[in-house]
Amino acid sequence: MSRVYNFSAGPAVLPEEVLKEAQAEMLDYRGTGMSVMEMSHRSKAFDEIISQTEADLRELMQIPDNYKVLFMQGGASLQFAMIPMNFMKHKKADYIVTGQWAKKAYQEACKYGTANKIATSEDKTFSYIPDCSDLPVSEDADYVYICENNTIYGTKFKELPNTKGKDLIADVSSCFLSEPVDVSKYAMIYGGVQKNIGPAGMVIGIIREDLISEDVMPGTPTMMQYKTYADNNSMYNTPNCYCIYMCGKVFQWIKRMGGLEAMKLHNEKKAAILYDFLDQSKMFSGTVVKEDRSLMNVPFVTGDQDLDAKFVAESKAAGFENLKGHRTVGGMRASIYNAMPMEGVEKLVAFMKKFEEENL
């Protein structure tokens, strides 16, 4: 068996330790004689799994008691519709569009009310985060929406926007649990788990309790109302049991690693290895404004498409997978989530140095 260094943007690398634990419990989960995949979601064993998973997430993120933690399906993309359907009480919301995912969320919201694009960085291929200190926030906006870490473009909000008192909703799919977070600054934090937390097929929503009510857009399906999840501990219907179990294992792993402060230090150190190399390279360069760089997704280019293609092909042959950049940016992108070991980035940089020497 040989494992590659997987730089995929998502679904993405998981901690090897976690995969081995899951493997060891595959046929017989702790004396139940069955796999978690085969288990009733109403069983005692699964009840313990989901309760512990939520408790560990609450501990890691220090989630205040007045926030609900919901496990939902449909991917982060379904939230693009659920958010306006549940929260656009005055039929108005403000969107800061810093990439494809924010744009999709904005476009979806336009179907349900007035969505205002109050800031965007589309003019420069989303390579920076706009100044959000004094935005034209609508007086009757139900919320202000951001995508906190832009997976495709590799930018991250280092400071939250000034929402002028309006509720802030953030898609944190690609920076979930990468650093400490003050949950109380948000009305809702949500993310698909397949980037930094677990397997694909689930979204975790952390929502301030007072926002969750029956007062939703008429016709909103039961399965698209946050209240349905909140009232039933995310088990109105069968949840993604195996994914919840895997997320729980990753939370335990992060706790063993020292929690979110330790994760942040680790991620900063890891990203610096790559960014420092890019900053001095004569061949490669990062595509993002320095102060807005993401710790998780690092896009870079050589400036020559043929050379980019050659790099992607040779890196793959050398055991570095999924380095091809998104089609709208071109070049390469290394996603270096929590589970990417330091060694993976060190070896990638060594490979890039060698490639540069051979091809410059």
Ligand SMILES: *Cc1c(COP(=O)(O)O)cnc(C)c1O
């Ligand atoms: C991947 C991603 C999404 C989409 O997630 P799905 O689960 O595929 O719907 C949304 N937002 C961000 C920031 C992402 O990185």
